[in-house]
Amino acid sequence: xxNKITSIIMVIxxxxxxxxxxxxxxxxxSAFYALMGVGVLLSAILLMMNKRSAxxxxxxxxxxxxxxxxxxxxxxxxxxxxxxxxxxxLGVWLALPWVVRPLYQEQRRFHPFLGGxxxxxxxxxxxxxxYDPLPQQGTIATPRNASATGGAAEExxxxxxxxxxxxxxxxxxxxxxxVKDLEVAWTYHTGDLRQGDDATEYTFEATPxxxxxxxxxxxxxxxxxALDPETGAVKWKTLPDKNRSxxxxxxxxxxxxxxxxxxxxxxxxxxxxxxxxxxxxNATTDARLLALDADTGKPCADFGDNGVVNLRAxxxxxxxxxxMQTAAPLVAGNLVIVGGSVMDNGFNxxxxxxxxxxxxxxxxxxxWNFDPANPDNTAPVAAGATYPQDTPIAWxxxxxxxxxGLVYVPFxxxxxxxxxxxxxxxxxxxxxxxxxxxxxxxxxxxxWRYQSSNHDLWDRDNPSQPSLVDINYxxxxxxxxxxxxxxxxxxxLNRLTGEPVYxxxxxxxxxxxxxxxxxxxxxxxxxxxxxxxxxxxxxxxxITPFDQMACRTTFRELRYDGNPWTPPTEKGSxxxxxxxxxxxxxxxxxxxxxQMLIAAPVRLAYKYNLIKRTPETETQRTFTKDxxxxxxxxxxxxxxxxxxxxxxxxxxxxxxxxxxRMVGVDLTTGKTEWLRRVGTTKNLKTSFLxxxxxxxxxMGMVAHGGPLLTAGDLVFHGATADNFFxxxxxxxxxxxxxxxxxxxxxxxxxxxxxxxxxxxxVIAAGGHGSLGTTQGDSVVAFRLK
Numbered sequence: 001x002x003n004k005i006t007s008i009i010m011v012i013x014x015x016x017x018x019x020x021x022x023x024x025x026x027x028x029x030s031a032f033y034a035l036m037g038v039g040v041l042l043s044a045i046l047l048m049m050n051k052r053s054a055x056x057x058x059x060x061x062x063x064x065x066x067x068x069x070x071x072x073x074x075x076x077x078x079x080x081x082x083x084x085x086x087x088x089x090l091g092v093w094l095a096l097p098w099v100v101r102p103l104y105q106e107q108r109r110f111h112p113f114l115g116g117x118x119x120x121x122x123x124x125x126x127x128x129x130x131y132d133p134l135p136q137q138g139t140i141a142t143p144r145n146a147s148a149t150g151g152a153a154e155e156x157x158x159x160x161x162x163x164x165x166x167x168x169x170x171x172x173x174x175x176x177x178x179v180k181d182l183e184v185a186w187t188y189h190t191g192d193l194r195q196g197d198d199a200t201e202y203t204f205e206a207t208p209x210x211x212x213x214x215x216x217x218x219x220x221x222x223x224x225x226a227l228d229p230e231t232g233a234v235k236w237k238t239l240p241d242k243n244r245s246x247x248x249x250x251x252x253x254x255x256x257x258x259x260x261x262x263x264x265x266x267x268x269x270x271x272x273x274x275x276x277x278x279x280x281x282n283a284t285t286d287a288r289l290l291a292l293d294a295d296t297g298k299p300c301a302d303f304g305d306n307g308v309v310n311l312r313a314x315x316x317x318x319x320x321x322x323x324m325q326t327a328a329p330l331v332a333g334n335l336v337i338v339g340g341s342v343m344d345n346g347f348n349x350x351x352x353x354x355x356x357x358x359x360x361x362x363x364x365x366x367x368w369n370f371d372p373a374n375p376d377n378t379a380p381v382a383a384g385a386t387y388p389q390d391t392p393i394a395w396x397x398x399x400x401x402x403x404x405g406l407v408y409v410p411f412x413x414x415x416x417x418x419x420x421x422x423x424x425x426x427x428x429x430x431x432x433x434x435x436x437x438x439x440x441x442x443x444x445x446x447x448w449r450y451q452s453s454n455h456d457l458w459d460r461d462n463p464s465q466p467s468l469v470d471i472n473y474x475x476x477x478x479x480x481x482x483x484x485x486x487x488x489x490x491x492x493l494n495r496l497t498g499e500p501v502y503x504x505x506x507x508x509x510x511x512x513x514x515x516x517x518x519x520x521x522x523x524x525x526x527x528x529x530x531x532x533x534x535x536x537x538x539x540x541x542x543i544t545p546f547d548q549m550a551c552r553t554t555f556r557e558l559r560y561d562g563n564p565w566t567p568p569t570e571k572g573s574x575x576x577x578x579x580x581x582x583x584x585x586x587x588x589x590x591x592x593x594x595q596m597l598i599a600a601p602v603r604l605a606y607k608y609n610l611i612k613r614t615p616e617t618e619t620q621r622t623f624t625k626d627x628x629x630x631x632x633x634x635x636x637x638x639x640x641x642x643x644x645x646x647x648x649x650x651x652x653x654x655x656x657x658x659x660x661r662m663v664g665v666d667l668t669t670g671k672t673e674w675l676r677r678v679g680t681t682k683n684l685k686t687s688f689l690x691x692x693x694x695x696x697x698x699m700g701m702v703a704h705g706g707p708l709l710t711a712g713d714l715v716f717h718g719a720t721a722d723n724f725f726x727x728x729x730x731x732x733x734x735x736x737x738x739x740x741x742x743x744x745x746x747x748x749x750x751x752x753x754x755x756x757x758x759x760x761x762v763i764a765a766g767g768h769g770s771l772g773t774t775q776g777d778s779v780v781a782f783r784l785k
Contacts, residue, residue: 002098003047010044010090020549027556029537032068033549036061036087047094052103052111055094059114062091066121072538077128078699079656082541082548088125091118134658134700138673140666140731142594144711146170150469150592154753157211159255159328160587161750164468165399167589169751172712173759174784179714179727179737182782185760186232190777192219194769197244199251200629203746204766205585205705207328208779210752211258212278212294217764217779218253222284224292225779230754232781236297240284247321248285249343249631251769254397254585254747255328257281257336258294259361276300279361281336283325287311287318289338291364304364311338315352316386319343323352327465327585332400332407332441336361339394342415344459346630348422348637351415354393354432358407358444368444372411372432378444390414392433396585397465399481401495405441408468408481408495412461416634417579418568418608418641420455421516434460436483436491438498448498452485454520457568458608459579459643460486464587471595471667473501480667484588486581487564488531488601489524492670502670503527513567514610514639523565528670530582530601530663534562535574541656542648551654554646558607568608568641576655578606579643586706586719586748590667591730597665598715598730600678600703604645605655611640651687658700660720662707664733674733678703679720682740685772692774696722704768706748708761718745718763721773725749725763725780741765743776758783 017037025034039061046054065087073079093099095118097109151168152161160167174182194202208217214235215227221242226235259279278294289311291303299307311325312318322343330337337358342351356370366380373388381387392411399408411432423430431449434456438447453460464484471480473492481495492502506522513519525531540555542548560566560574567573580602588599611622613634622640624630632641646654653659657677664674679701684693705719714736715728723744727737742765749763761782767775 003050003102006093006099007044007048010040010047013086013090014038014041014044016546020546024549024553024556027553029552029556033545036065050103055100055103055111055114058091058094059117062087062117062121074133075128075131076133076656077125077131079541080125080128081543082545086544088121091121132677134675134677136672136675138732140594140596140664140673142596142666142668144593146593146711148470148592155211156209156750156752157258158209158331159207159257159397160399160465160467163330163332163400163402165397165465165587166467166469166592167587167706167748168591168709170593170711171751171753171759172710173753174710174714174761175712176714176729176736178784181785182727182737182761183785185230185781185783188227188232188779190219190223190225190779192221192223193777194775195244197246199246199248200769201250201252202769203250203252204764204777205252205254205747206764207255207748207750208762208764209256209258210750212260213755214294215762216256216258216280216294218256218282219777220251220253220766222253222282224256224280224282224297226297227779229752229760230756232779238292238297243286245321247629248324249321249629250324250326250341251285252326253282253285254326257329257331259331259336261362275302279303281329281331283311283327283329283338285324285326287323287325287340289329289336289359302363309359309364311340314381314385314387316389317350318352319347319350322346327395327397330398330400330407331361332402334361335359335367335441337398337407339396339398339409341395342393343631345416345418345632345634345641347635348416349390351390353387353389354391354411354414355387356394356409356439356444370409370439370444370446373428375428375432375446391429392435395461396463399466399468400441401468402441404496406447406495407439407441408466409437409439410462410464410466410483411435411437412463413456413459416637416641417459418457418610419634419637419639420457420518421638423455423518425518434462436462436466436481436493438495450483450491450493450498452483452489452491452524453487454523455518457517458565458575460581463581463584467588467590468495469590469592469595469667471501473668473670482588482590482597484583484599486577486579486583488529488577488582489526490528490530490588490597490599491526492528509563509565510561510567513569517567519567528665530599531564532577532582532603535560535576535605535655539655541652541654543650543652547648547650547652551646551648554654568610570610570612572607572609574605574646575608576605577602578604578645580604584704586704589707589709589715591709593711595667596730597667598662598707598709599665600660600662600707600717600719602702603655603659603661604653604702607644607646609642611642613637613639649687651685660701660703662715662717662728662733664730676733678717679724680722682722683774684721702771704746704771708749708751710751716749716751716761718747718749718765721771723765723774741780742774742778743767744771744773746771746773
């Protein structure tokens with residue numbers, strides 16, 4: 001009876017393999033699964049006929065599967081899973097005594113060929129558990145020069161530590177030798193949690209500042225909280241009204257900024273402030289710039305209109321939720337400088353300007369504006385004038401070189417991101433699309449620009465705060481700025497001239513696609529890059545052969561040119577990396593004392609489908625439903641753009657892990673010295689389990705957030721989708737310490753020295769709505785026991 005039931009199950013299994021394998025074969029893919037289905041079906045028939053040869057045949061099939069797996073993916077254990085898991089489980093079952101005995105009239109309990117094969121393969125799999133071909137072992141050998149300038153020290157007074165955006169601290173009380181002794185010093189709950197009509201992408205991404213004897217941060221709804229840094233006790237907090245709406249694309253606040261009148265580097269433009277000598281600036285998701293007294297949290301009445309500058313001013317008509325601020329403002333000297341963010345591709349035109357505006361930090365007076373459409377006129381716009389719309393935006397935090405009087409603006413794309421039919425190549429706007437731009441800090445005058453992509457059709461914004469660092473590249477001192485990009489390039493440029501320090505090559509790409517599009521013939525590739533290796537059908541993944549076959553079939557059906565610049569099409573294109581990018585707002589961390597860079601590049605593929613609009617459908621939804629967000633519908637445009645992560649029906653990425661890595665780069669040579677996976681599968685949200693995935697397999701998970709480097713030779717990193725906070729040896733990448741948090745830490749940590757003489761490391765843990773990590777409202781501080 002057992003064998004009859006087994007054979008029936010095998011028949012069902014075989015038919016499914018033949019059906020899905022046949023679909024894959026017809027799509028131009030591998031014939032393996034269809035042929036295996038035939039083999040399993042024959043084995044099932046023989047078992048139903050009570051033939052011993054059923055086990056012999058199945059053992060042969062297992063060996064064929066093993067050799068085929070090794071030929072496709074080598075000895076990467078994670079890629080063995082979909083190719084062998086169900087076949088292996090069935091092989092173990094067939095080798096058990098209650099299956100074997102009936103075939104030998106109860107005279108034998110063991111089938112030598114099948115049983116021996118199963119034992120050998122189990123031993124091989126066990127051995128593979130201790131082998132990983134991905135990590136690159138190495139050591140960054142640069143010595144520490146403590147006299148090198150840059151980075152934060154006892155305070156963390158700006159989003160990136162200082163205006164240079166290094167995410168580095170010179171503190172070294174916590175070292176790689178004692179980091180294992182970290183403990184929770186305090187945990188604080190903001191109370192600001194996602195409710196009702198809040199945005200799907202409701203995220204707590206703030207980096208806390210330490211200044212003025214307090215710890216400052218903002219919550220997703222732009223509450224500002226000030227805590228005692230050593231205890232987590234509340235000093236003050238603001239509780240603004242909450243405009244909850246599903247149309248808010250990004251309900252987040254990545255940080256506030258600190259200003260103190262009379263600090264070095266400020267230009268005196270008027271009388272010292274009578275109130276609010278110390279200020280916290282908060283740029284809000286409803287497009288306001290707030291100035292708060294850093295001591296009390298009360299509005300600074302002398303700034304703008306009773307502490308508020310309306311960032312919708314001179315923007316013309318702004319649709320609901322079309323203009324927002326998500327990044328921390330840049331405080332540089334006596335200026336507070338902001339870019340902006342807009343709704344992605346909601347409408348083809350009428351999108352808010354990407355103007356960069358610098359305000360007097362005391363009065364709120366507009367000092368200068370840099371408009372990509374009118375780059376030569378930086379004088380403050382007239383009261384009744386309107387900035388031209390539909391220009392590139394800079395939604396990341398800016399950086400500044402206070403010594404040389406330069407501010408660095410990482411411009412991205414302009415809506416629509418994926419369609420460029422109506423763009424004018426000769427316009428000023430196109431000169432600044434996806435360009436890093438250096439401006440004079442005092443006047444906003446244009447100094448230089450460097451474009452990180454040509455005619456961007458993939459939403460390849462420059463999403464990261466640039467990092468400024470002096471390096472000795474190949475023995476030559478260079479004042480550098482490092483620009484991480486979504487494509488995976490790390491452009492290392494001379495920050496005074498914009499000329500590449502590391503070589504950049506223009507590579508040829510495809511120029512055929514939809515009618516009327518103006519494709520760029522080349523795209524820039526830096527010698528320092530983490531552009532993922534091209535995908536093949538072998539790169540597709542799953543946890544069973546069936547979801548892997550579905551992903552393989554999808555891969556064959558989509559257009560993919562084997563590089564990141566495959567044109568979006570109506571049929572559907574595979575875009576790798578997708579619009580989440582290899583790098584995003586988390587940026588990178590650089591250690592100026594050892595001239596090293598730490599980054600956490602992401603590997604995720606996306607599907608882009610262009611949907612042709614006609615005059616009859618120009619205002620109709622094409623793929624979204626009423627009562628849901630409409631970004632990417634691109635109303636009144638030539639095409640709507642449907643973007644989806646390339647994932648299986650189980651909600652798992654179609655491409656094989658790792659989806660997240662960490663790398664260490666020696667900036668004196670431009671060489672990647674070490675590479676490792678980051679994160680595990682624990683707490684992963686899937687569509688096949690009612691709860692979170694309970695086991696932590698170290699596959700390498702998506703990391704959305706930035707690293708923190710310290711002079712203690714440590715990298716602190718949350719960001720991964722498993723809710724863990726970790727510390728690594730920055731020299732080798734070795735994992736030294738980890739702790740599980742109550743929610744996803746999709747944020748960048750900071751560190752400071754407390755008045756008790758102890759070094760603290762603090763991180764926000766509130767989860768990420770779009771990534772599906774555990775939601776929360778915690779800020780957690782750690783110190784040595």
